[in-house]
Amino acid sequence: MTQLTGAPAGAAPQAARAPSRPRVRPAVIGLPAFGLVITVAAWWLVTSGLNLLPPAALPPPQAVWASMTRTSDVLLPALLRTAWMTLAGFLLSAVAGVLIGMALAASRRVERMFAPLLVAVNAVPKIAFGPLLVVAVGWGQKPILTMVFLLCFFPVVLSTATGLTTTPADLAELARALNASWWQSFRKVRLPAALPQIFVGLKVAMPLAAIGAVIGEFYSDLPGLGYQILQYNGIGEFSTAWAAIVLVALMSILLYSALSLIERLALPWVKATTSAR
Structure with a gap:
């Protein structure tokens, strides 16, 4: 039988070929790792190489690493507690923020009544609520979750209402x-x-959740990373306090990356329908 196409005999049609498995590009891992190396090198240069800052203000990276390994039995459980508080508060604010945003998008009257109140609550510095939360909700997890909620919910509300009305x-x-x-x-x-x-609102809220968890732990008796930062700073262990701060930063990066991965898996059409950078 004469072939209708100009492809060689026995060649499989292009459409019939099995799709290749997605591969992780080296730049996805290599570029962040290279940026981390540059950051640590600049940190070392400022603290140890040129001695521009005293160790009390910013300890050198080798001192922070030594403190992190020495107190890992304290910092790692604290990291797990802070990560759990961050995720729990983020999920609460995400659910509440989406529901509030849907209500604002569904009714212009509701939006006009409550939008100024939401802006006012978001404008108040959240650290001012810290001592009041202990009196209002007590010790333990409640002030931490409340602080995370106060920091996170507004970006989710705004992005949900904007998305549904556009x-x-x-x-x-x-x-x-x-x-x-x-x-x-x-x-x-x-x-x-x-x-x-x-x-977009959820990705803005995720780092804010980590900030809220740390601030909430300043006014809580739970020994998370925020609690450890205050304790070690109070006794002059500045390198260990900075080790806890570094763990907060690494936790935020991992949680944000996980949320970005969920976005890519849940919304596969976005990349196909938008212009590539």
């Missing part, structure tokens, strides 16, 4: 042309179109 006009017109109900339009059009914007 549905592309062609998609909204298509839903109306198909006589879709309100629920069908919300579930099939508005919510999927708003998900990229919602994830």
Whole structure:
């Protein structure tokens, strides 16, 4: 039989070939590692090489590493407690923020009534609530979760409300042309179109959750990383306090990267429909 295409006999069609497995590009790991090396080298140069800062202000990286390994039996359990508080508070603020954002997007009257109040709560420095939280909710996990919630919920509310109220006009017109109900339009059009914007708010809120957990631990009796920072700083162990700060930073990077991975897996169409950088 004569072949209709110019491909050689026995060659498989391009469309029939099995898709190749996604591979991790070396730059995804290599570039962050290279940036980390540059940062540590600059840190060493400022502290040990040129002696621009005293050890009490910023200990050299080798001293921080030595303190981290020496007190790992204290800092690692503290890291787990802070990570758990960060995740729990982030999930609470994410759920509440999405629900509040949906309510603001559903009714202009609700938005006009409560949007100024939300802006006012977000504008107040959260550290001012610290001593009051201990009186209001007591010791333990409650002040930490409350502080994380106060820091995180506003970006999620704003991104959710913005995403749901900026549905592309062609998609909204298509839903109306198909006589879709309100629920069908919300579930099939508005919510999927708003998900990229919602994830923007979630990624802004994730580092804020770590900040809120540390601030909350300043006013709590739970020995997380924030608690350890205060304790070691109070007794003059500045390198160990900085080791706890470094662990907070590393925890935030890992949580943010995990959230970005979830976004890529949950929204595969975003990369295909947007311009590449």
